[in-house]
Amino acid sequence: MPTGYFSLVLHAHLPFVRHPEYPEFLEEDWLYEAITEVYLPLISVFSNLQQSGAAPRLAMNVSPPLCEMLADPLLESRYARHIENLIALSEKEIDRTAREAPEFSPSAHMYYDSLREAYQFWNERLGRNVVRGFRELQESGAIEIITCGATHGFLPLMSNIEAQRAQIEIAVANYHKHFGRQPRGIWLPECAYQPGIEHLLAASGIEYFIADSHAILYGDPRPRFGVHAPVRCPNGVAVFARDIETSQQVWSSISGYPGDSVYREFYRDLGWDAPYEYLLPHLHKDGERRHLGLKYHRVTSRTAALHEKGPYDPHIARQRAADHAGHFLGERIKQADHLRELFGGRPPLTVAPYDAELYGHWWFEGPQFLDFLFRKLHWDQSAVAAISPGDYLDSGQLIQTQTPSASSWGDEGYYKVWLNEGTAWMYPHQHDAEARLTALANAYPEAPSHQMYRALNQAARELLLAQSSDWAFQIYQGTTVEYAARRFRSHIRRFRMLADDIESGQINEERLTEIEARDNIFPELDYRTYRSR
């Protein structure tokens, strides 16, 4: 038996961003960058690990909005255009850097090679179907895919149980569509838990959820094994909580791995550095400079200004990723040793949840780190075993019963990020829509016409999209405030237009068709999920 267990949990989520009304849209780039830098590399790494006999056995949430975007034909065609553009630019960069900046040549070659490989992998191996890549990994036994809220809605701040339930049920139905089975686990949006949510999860067949550390540490009664074993709510749903030490090692701005001096610097980008006329054919039609994902500099030091950053060396960075994987594993072994002693001989479980986009987008070498880590876990030692949360539940270990404490993984540990002076204005509108949709669903146990059915379903889609916790988050963070606020307002407005039409019995067909075409998430959705029970 190993000394301890390690469970990596990756949370892959992007808000549903799709603007067919424009030929291109800046915020859609979030998806295209993530496909190139995160999802394709992770699928490739995990596939190779599986084929080499070192199955990673981790859990990964691929959120419903992300699945829907990855499966969308419009976004697929736009992604092809995006990566073809980058390949063309990176090919030019090989010549340009050879002539003008040979210190960047190794990186230029790296980008050209990796982009072409990514394109080939996506186009040929996956058939342009990224979700298929994740599905195959699960079916081969490499990873365990879990779900999330339907549109990553913040459950504790919803006004009625119907709205909360719908987020779970629609997510589970969408998971069935994409992955052909029942999800065992769920990443609660923002790991936001309040007592009672577990009943909704159990009703949808969910066996476990991921929560933050203090959900268990402050739970009642005290957890025998701290965060190093799951607990079960009284209704049987299990809770796996985040280990702070592993979070710090990757995420801390002081001591975390991604801040290492040899790693790629995120904020120096060709899109800002290269001459404008040279770049112009590769920018959006608006001609605005933007991040392109081709970056030639390394972190250099925490205090170095952007113009002081040194050239990036991919080979040295790769070696550092291997070193860090070894260090991380060494720390897990040490941690398992002393925790096992504290826990009277029971092997501890360390649960390490992260945003998937950390690995590859924010931390460029992240997928390499994971590759090295899982190889070392499998081949270099036997003290710590990689397992998924589902594996742990299947192991037959006795699990303590506890009522977890209300919490989230957001700043300060509760709900402040989503409810504060800058975002409080959203909730009266959201709650009115929740109440109104529930009333409509109750009023129409059967839609009187196909058109009315479409309108009711679309009203549900607009509410779901308004509920995305990403909008309040972006407003709080001050990142894309205007876009986030506009998105929220537009979905509430569309909901209200549709609800007014439904209540009057006069549906504006042209408007309904256009809204359906734009906000086309969850075509399988049925508004009756919102009926009171």
Added chain:
Amino acid sequence: MLRRDAPVEVPAEVSETLAALAVDEPLPENYRTDRVSLLVQSPGRIYLYWNFASDPFATLRKAFGAQAEQYRVAVRLTDLDSGEEVTYEASPFANNFWFNVRPGKSYRAAVGLMAPGRPFLKLLASQIARTPRTSPSPYADTSLEFHIPAIDFARALNESGFTQAAIQVGLEAADAAAGPASIAAEWAPVDVGALSDEELSELRTLLAALAAGADVALLRLTLSPRLIEILDKLLATLDAAQLRALLGKALGFEIAPADETTVLLGPVWSASDVHFPQRSFRITAKSFPAGPSPAPSSHTNLKR
């Protein structure tokens, strides 16, 4: 069923109806329905918003005539555990209110009207909101498999970076080892009088928070009036460093400022702004092992 098999291209001309979809207008200020909601933001703060279907003063004027002018919109918060009520006048132009509250409590709010010398007229009553805990449960599992002694739980909390909670539970372990609960009062070097079990628990939380360097102003908001008195006495006689030294000596810990590698300044990367517990101090004791070692960097040469 939506057609998903072909990309939708934008037509060159957009009708008036569709153009309306692109307009970004403010949302309604009033939904013409009575609604009130009490939402938890954090253990120390809850948010109330309300909406009146019709102007309550119009009804008041019909009933009381000129006397209606004496009334103001008010919000009343009830602590359902203690029964304590507090009423605040709300701005006539606002339809929301923030309350400072205490962790681990249940509250209900009401919106109404009040005038000098007159009873509060309740118009809308909210649902119950329960604030989260900010400290461990006082209860250990009673089963053999899952019971954890306080000192071991203190160690587990320290392992997870929950230093303040570890000190608090360490104090509890000291209480249990020393005998009657009143012994806990001896750790506070002021005359605290007879304390109930709940107040002793609160005192341990207070001492732990002070020792861990918690913000005193924020701490004050979470305390009962009795403990605020004790806090003020403590602040008059001790500073945090002295308190740490006293507690450390009594508990067998060393409570020292954390070095740079263990001070968590939040994530460097990724969209999520993930919570980390305040870790300005670290506890060391014979029974507590050392924390993680630093990662290799440009200046180390880790060979594996």
